[in-house]
Structure formats: structure tokens, C-alpha cells
Amino acid sequence: MALAGTAAAFSLIATGCSSGDGDGGGAESAEPIASDAFDEAMSTPTELTFWTWVPDIENEIALFEEAYPAMDVTVENVGQGLEHYQKLRSALESGEGAPDVAQIEYMYIPTFNLTNSLLDLSQFGARDLGGDYVEWVWNQVANDAGVWAIPQDTGPMGNLYREDILAEAGLDAAPETYDEYAEAAQLVKDETGSYISNLAANEPVQLIALLWQAGIDPFGYDGAETVSIDVSSAEVKEIVQYWQDLVQADLVSTDAGWTDNWFQNIANGNYAGWLVPAWGPIFLQGTAEGTAGKWRAAPLPQWDAANPVSGNWGGSSNAVLATSENPIAAYELARWINYEPEPTTMFATEQFLYPALTSLLEDPEYADQPVEFFGGQEVNAEFAEISATVDPTFEWLPFMEYVLSSYNETVGAAWEKKGDAVGALDVWQQELVDYATEQGFTVE
Amino acid sequence: MAVTTVSSAESPAAPPSSRRAPRRGHRGHPFAGFLFVVPFMVLFIAMIIVPLGYAAYLSLFENKLIGGTSFVGLKNFAEALTDEAFLGGVGRMGLFLVIQVPIMLFLALFLALAIDSGRTRAARSARLLAFMPYAVPGVVATLMWGYLYGPDFGPITQAFEALGLQPPDLLGTSSILGSMMNIVTWEYVGYNMIIMYAALRAIPTELYEAAAIDGASRIRIALSIKIPAIKPAIMLTVIFSVIGTFQLFNEPALLDAIAPVVITNGFTPNFYAYNVAFVNQDVNYAAAIAFLLGLVIAVLSYVVQLSSQRAERKVRR
Numbered sequence: 001m002a003l004a005g006t007a008a009a010f011s012l013i014a015t016g017c018s019s020g021d022g023d024g025g026g027a028e029s030a031e032p033i034a035s036d037a038f039d040e041a042m043s044t045p046t047e048l049t050f051w052t053w054v055p056d057i058e059n060e061i062a063l064f065e066e067a068y069p070a071m072d073v074t075v076e077n078v079g080q081g082l083e084h085y086q087k088l089r090s091a092l093e094s095g096e097g098a099p100d101v102a103q104i105e106y107m108y109i110p111t112f113n114l115t116n117s118l119l120d121l122s123q124f125g126a127r128d129l130g131g132d133y134v135e136w137v138w139n140q141v142a143n144d145a146g147v148w149a150i151p152q153d154t155g156p157m158g159n160l161y162r163e164d165i166l167a168e169a170g171l172d173a174a175p176e177t178y179d180e181y182a183e184a185a186q187l188v189k190d191e192t193g194s195y196i197s198n199l200a201a202n203e204p205v206q207l208i209a210l211l212w213q214a215g216i217d218p219f220g221y222d223g224a225e226t227v228s229i230d231v232s233s234a235e236v237k238e239i240v241q242y243w244q245d246l247v248q249a250d251l252v253s254t255d256a257g258w259t260d261n262w263f264q265n266i267a268n269g270n271y272a273g274w275l276v277p278a279w280g281p282i283f284l285q286g287t288a289e290g291t292a293g294k295w296r297a298a299p300l301p302q303w304d305a306a307n308p309v310s311g312n313w314g315g316s317s318n319a320v321l322a323t324s325e326n327p328i329a330a331y332e333l334a335r336w337i338n339y340e341p342e343p344t345t346m347f348a349t350e351q352f353l354y355p356a357l358t359s360l361l362e363d364p365e366y367a368d369q370p371v372e373f374f375g376g377q378e379v380n381a382e383f384a385e386i387s388a389t390v391d392p393t394f395e396w397l398p399f400m401e402y403v404l405s406s407y408n409e410t411v412g413a414a415w416e417k418k419g420d421a422v423g424a425l426d427v428w429q430q431e432l433v434d435y436a437t438e439q440g441f442t443v444e
Numbered sequence: 445m446a447v448t449t450v451s452s453a454e455s456p457a458a459p460p461s462s463r464r465a466p467r468r469g470h471r472g473h474p475f476a477g478f479l480f481v482v483p484f485m486v487l488f489i490a491m492i493i494v495p496l497g498y499a500a501y502l503s504l505f506e507n508k509l510i511g512g513t514s515f516v517g518l519k520n521f522a523e524a525l526t527d528e529a530f531l532g533g534v535g536r537m538g539l540f541l542v543i544q545v546p547i548m549l550f551l552a553l554f555l556a557l558a559i560d561s562g563r564t565r566a567a568r569s570a571r572l573l574a575f576m577p578y579a580v581p582g583v584v585a586t587l588m589w590g591y592l593y594g595p596d597f598g599p600i601t602q603a604f605e606a607l608g609l610q611p612p613d614l615l616g617t618s619s620i621l622g623s624m625m626n627i628v629t630w631e632y633v634g635y636n637m638i639i640m641y642a643a644l645r646a647i648p649t650e651l652y653e654a655a656a657i658d659g660a661s662r663i664r665i666a667l668s669i670k671i672p673a674i675k676p677a678i679m680l681t682v683i684f685s686v687i688g689t690f691q692l693f694n695e696p697a698l699l700d701a702i703a704p705v706v707i708t709n710g711f712t713p714n715f716y717a718y719n720v721a722f723v724n725q726d727v728n729y730a731a732a733i734a735f736l737l738g739l740v741i742a743v744l745s746y747v748v749q750l751s752s753q754r755a756e757r758k759v760r761r
Contacts, residue, residue: 086722114509202704225510256704261596270596399509405709405723412705417617435724440510 155277
């Protein structure tokens with residue numbers, strides 16, 4: 001109750017304490033003007049637990065602890081992806097051991113909302129932060145019912161390609177449209193023997209990002225008991241058919257991603273490109289060191305060249321769990337490290353997380369940095385432009401684990417056999433509808 | 445000669461009965477035996493009986509994401525019995541059982557006999573070498589084989605390519621079960637060999653002397669003395685293998701990372717139970733699957749034991 005009473009006052013502080021104008025000031029400018037509840041919460045010695053897989057996040061936490069000396073944050077890495085969510089769910093179900101703040105990918109926010117596990121941050125004034133984040137990113141963490149997390153990094157989709165291999169095939173730039181992409185795929189295969197890219201059979205989110213690009217909304221969730229599932233519509237089938245034609249003509253491979261085999265194919269030029277988000281460039285620099293200088297970044301090929309659009313793959317946010325005993329401090333941790341100039345710049349330049357804050361994307365010091373691995377190209381700026389073209393509305397189902405695993409069993413299996421992926425969409429659709437119905441949802 | 449061997453073979457059974465006799469009259473500490481068992485029973489109840497009971501309890505409920513938990517009786521079991529993924533997994537393991545287990549146990553028996561024959565030079569190091577894979581954790585073994593099987597850069601593929609042959613797809617839908625059998629065989633041959641070898645060492649040497657005097661060849665000795673004598677040990681390895689086969693989990697779970705879409709969610713029953721519990725978030729159904737799997741294993745183990753006992757009785761008659 002006390003919490004609700006102070007909410008209004010607290011929201012004022014939260015907005016007042018930072019304008020994100022990027023001209024430094026750091027922790028000093030972040031110091032909020034006093035409000036009793038907030039001040040008390042932030043000056044009472046408090047232990048917070050933070051579950052995250054972001055490497056070296058201790059550095060940002062150290063800044064936070066410097067700004068708020070009473071705070072003592074314990075960072076725990078309980079695994080990445082599925083493992084992390086399983087442990088989080090177990091802790092929530094058992095009623096103890098759950099952290100105050102947790103790393104959550106955008107697509108899993110509805111999953112944890114379904115169980116009312118996330119604290120609505122709008123009571124602390126989080127809604128006022130919205131305008132400072134890229135629109136589509138904010139839509140991922142906030143809806144009419146509340147604000148469920150603070151965005152940390154994003155993955156707008158682009159096309160990373162090997163300039164040398166495309167040049168060998170007689171192409172001097174990345175294909176701009178999907179028609180050109182298909183033609184280029186043939187040229188690349190004929191001239192160099194490489195695949196123009198790999199559509200990993202086990203990577204549903206890559207395909208979903210391509211659907212996102214095409215403006216298709218296969219999923220919907222009203223926040224209560226109604227979901228909409230449409231993964232086998234004519235629009236989806238058209239996209240999948242396009243890729244199926246390329247796969248069956250042996251112009252695009254479907255090797256499983258993140259395996260030794262796949263890493264080697266990237267490093268040795270068996271794939272001439274990769275349709276991948278903004279976190280791809282830094283990943284490549286670590287994986288394919290030997291090919292430094294040969295890569296370039298470009299926007300995704302387009303269905304309609306006059307109206308360039310993109311989708312998102314990955315990226316994550318920090319959410320406060322409803323079970324937290326220190327909600328104000330937990331919120332401030334999530335907000336501070338993902339909103340204040342100093343920690344967000346550090347995330348972008350030291351951990352290479354692709355920013356969600358507009359101010360940072362527009363900051364020339366960040367965006368206009370030439371990257372040697374990409375032949376001196378200003379890759380960050382390239383992706384900043386792409387980020388602005390991501391379709392702002394895209395929803396997820398509240399049971400993404402099943403959605404992804406079911407994809408692998410159906411459509412993924414078809415990719416692996418280079419078979420009928422379009423037909424497999426119907427099976428996937430049926431499995432999802434069956435599961436949702438079984439679990440008590442109303443399917444629209 | 446023959447008389448002495450019989451008596452020495454029987455003698456281990458005799459002392460216990462003679463030792464037991466005086467205790468019957470001794471009524472001082474009726475609870476002493478119980479006390480000795482307490483530490484075991486406490487752990488047994490806490491670690492086996494209670495979780496088992498809890499799983500049985502869970503399997504009778506249904507928990508929906510919307511609507512919560514409700515009692516559904518045996519519905520989960522009925523569902524599992526018609527669940528293609530579960531039955532497919534059990535069937536796949538049945539196939540695994542009839543193909544891989546005989547191969548592995550024959551190999552193990554052959555190795556045990558070879559080492560026991562004393563003909564193998566450096567028997568000790570041969571024994572160690574054969575046993576070594578068992579010392580490699582299953583997780584590591586699977587990762588290692590996964591690398592060897594690699595479709596483009598794995599050594600097997602490269603060897604085939606160097607010879608100008610079409611390399612086999614060892615991680616494809618049709619071949620993955622065979623590849624997995626190979627991993628499991630590699631891993632457990634040594635383990636089963638050690639059990640058999642230990643049993644072979646316990647055979648009284650007088651039997652061999654007698655056989656030698658009768659002019660039996662080495663092969664005859666192996667077939668007529670050694671193998672019948674270690675039959676209980678062989679049956680033990682069979683039962684272990686039956687149980688182990690149906691519980692395969694590490695291998696599919698790890699190969700899943702290398703061949704993600706080839707290893708389906710229900711590739712083995714255990715892997716299926718895991719996926720149902722943690723991916724589909726249906727702990728109750730997973731509990732039912734685990735119980736049914738336990739039942740399958742219990743029945744099969746019992747059948748194996750029963751058939752071996754029957755065979756033994758026939759021999760005695």
C-alpha cells in the first residue's frame with residue numbers, strides 16, 4: 001500500500017533524474033532529488049540479486065553501487081537462454097530463491113507475464129522513460145496494462161556479407177531486393193561454390209524475424225486468456241516458399257546453427273553471408289578472425305525496395321520480479337544501468353550490446369566509429385538506420401519455449417531434409433493451436 | 445579330481461548357514477539389526493521413496509497455464525499410452541536394445557575371455573585400455589564423438605573424402621540411432637567386460653586342469669566351462685543394459701546440440717519426459733511418462749531374470 005502511495009512522487013524523480021542527453025555528468029546528474037520513499041529505499045543498506053548472463057556486467061553494477069553506496073548487488077549467472085528461464089521458473093514456483101532483477105529476452109516477457117511474475121514498473125514512473133527508447137523496442141516491454149522491463153539491447157536484422165566472395169561472383173554490392181538476392185544466390189553458387197547464406201534449420205527466431213520484416217504478425221496475446229496463432233497464413237507461406245525454393249535449388253544451406261560445423265563454414269567462406277541482427281558483427285569478429293576486413297554490413301533484402309523495413313532477432317531487457325522484497329531498489333537498478341549515460345555507453349562500447357536508447361544510437365561518437373573488421377565501415381550507424389525501420393508492432397505468445405521446440409520438430413525437420421517446409425507450417429500451426437487449447441487458452 | 449572341484453565350488457554356500465544357526469538362539473538385541481539398517485533406510489526413504497511417491501501424486505493431476513491444477517485421475521497415463529512421441533521413443537529404445545545390447549555384450553565377453561586366456565600379451569594394459577572409455581564421462585564421450593561424426597570437417601568425413609569416397613552422413617535422420625549405438629557401445633564395453641572378467645577370475649583353476657587332462661581345447665574350455673560358470677554375471681550385465689538403454693538421456697541431449705532437428709523431442713523416453721517437463725511446462729504429464737517408463741523397465745528386467753532362472757532350472761534337471 002505504501003508503495004502505491006509513493007508511486008506518484010517517485011515517478012517525478014524518475015523522470016527528473018536523467019534526460020539522457022549524453023553529454024556526460026554520469027552518476028552525479030543521476031542523483032535524484034529527494035523523495036522520502038525513494039531516498040529511504042536507496043539509502044537503506046539493501047542486498048539485491050541479479051540473474052543475468054551478460055559478460056562483465058559487474059562493471060556496470062560497480063557504477064551503480066558507486067552511485068548508491070547502500071546497495072549491494074550480487075550477480076549470478078545461472079545459464080543462458082532456456083536454462084536461465086527454467087531456473088527462474090523453478091525459483092518462482094518454489095516461492096524462494098528468485099532474484100530481484102532478471103535478464104529476460106523480449107519474446108519471453110509475455111511468458112513470465114502470464115504467471116504474473118513481473119512487477120509492473122509503471123507504478124514507479126517507468127512509462128515516462130518510453131520516449132527515450134526506440135519505438136519498437138519500447139513496445140516490446142510495455143503494453144496498455146503496464147511496463148514490464150527496461151530494455152537493454154536489441155537485434156535489428158541486417159545482412160552481413162563477404163564482400164570478396166560477392167565480388168568474385170561479379171556483384172559489387174549486397175542485393176537490395178529479394179528478387180536480386182535469389183539471382184545473386186545463383187551467381188555466388190555458380191562462380192564461387194559458396195552458399196549466399198545459411199538458414200539454420202534450428203533457428204526459428206531467425207525466420208520469425210524475417211516474417212516480422214515482412215509485416216506479418218503470426219502471434220497475438222491479449223494479456224489474459226486469449227491468443228491468436230497464425231503461422232500458416234498465405235503471407236507466411238509466401239515467405240517460406242521463397243526460402244524453400246532457394247534451399248531446394250541448393251543455393252541456401254540449412255545447417256544447424258551454433259555447431260562446430262556451422263562455425264567452420266562461417267570462418268572458411270562456405271557461407272557468403274548471414275542475415276543476422278546487430279549483435280552479429282561483434283560475434284563474427286570473435287568467430288571468424290581470419291576473415292577480418294572482408295565483411296560488410298547492409299540492410300536486409302527488401303520485398304518492396306521503396307519502403308525498407310526490418311525485423312528484430314534477440315536482444316533482452318531487465319525485469320523486476322514480483323516477488324522482490326525491495327521493489328524500489330530493484331527497479332532503480334534495472335532503470336539505472338539501462339538508462340543512465342555512463343552504464344549504457346559502457347554496455348555499448350565495452351560489451352558491444354546493441355543499444356536500445358535513441359540518444360546512444362544517434363551519438364556520433366558511437367555510431368560513426370569505423371570498424372576494421374568490416375573494412376572500416378561504420379557498422380553501428382548502418383544498424384542504427386536499420387533499427388529505425390523495424391516494424392513497431394510485433395507480439396509473442398506466452399509459451400515461446402513450446403513454440404520454438406515445436407518449430408524444430410516440424411518446420412525445422414523439413415528444412416533439415418530440404419523438404420516441404422511450406423507444408424510443415426500447417427503441422428506447426430496445428431500443434432500450437434492444440435497446445436494452447438490444452439493449456440486452457442482461447443484461440444482466435 | 446572331479447569330486448574335489450564340486451566340493452570347492454559348493455563350499456562358499458555352506459559357511460553362512462552354519463554361522464546363522466547359533467544366532468537364532470541369541471535373543472539379546474532384537475533391535476540391533478534394525479539399528480544397523482536405519483542410516484540406509486533414512487536415505488532410501490528420503491531420496492527414493494518420497495520422490496517416487498511425490499511423482500506418483502503429481503502424475504494424477506493436470507496443471508494448465510490457464511486454469512491451474514485439477515485432479516484428473518489416470519488421464520495422463522491414458523494419454524501417454526496413445527502418445528506417438530512417447531511410444532516412438534520406447535519403440536526406438538526397443539530397437540536399440542535388440543541391436544546394440546547383444547553386440548556390446550558379445551564384444552565384452554570376447555574381450556573378457558581374451559584377456560582371461562592369458563594369451564594376450566600385456567593383458568593388464570589391454571584390460572585398462574578397454575576399460576578406459578568407461579572412465580570418460582558420458583557427456584565428454586558424446587561431445588568427442590559428435591566432433592568425430594561432424595558432417596563437413598569431422599575426421600571420418602575427411603578420411604572418406606581423402607579416399608575419394610562419398611562420406612556417410614552420420615548425423616542424419618536415418619543414421620543417428622546407429623551413431624548413438626556406437627557411442628554407447630564404445631562407452632560400456634569395458635565396463636561390462638570388467639564384470640565378466642572378474643567372474644572369470646573367480647572360477648576355480650582345478651576345473652581348467654581337469655579339462656586340460658580330458659584334452660579339451662581352449663575354445664571348448666571357454667564354451668563349456670567359462671561361459672556357463674559366469675552366466676550369473678552375464679545376466680547381470682544384460683539387466684544393467686536393459687535398464688541403461690531405456691534411460692538413455694545424455695547422448696540424445698548432447699547430440700541435440702550437434703544435430704538439433706534430427707534428435708526429436710521424444711527421441712528417448714527420458715529425453716521426452718525432460719522436454720515435457722521443462723519445455724512444455726507439463727510436470728504432471730512428465731511424471732506419468734516417467735512412471736510408465738519405470739514400469740516398462742521393471743517388466744523387462746523381470747522377464748530377463750525369469751527367463752534366465754528358467755533356463756538354469758532346465759540345466760540343473
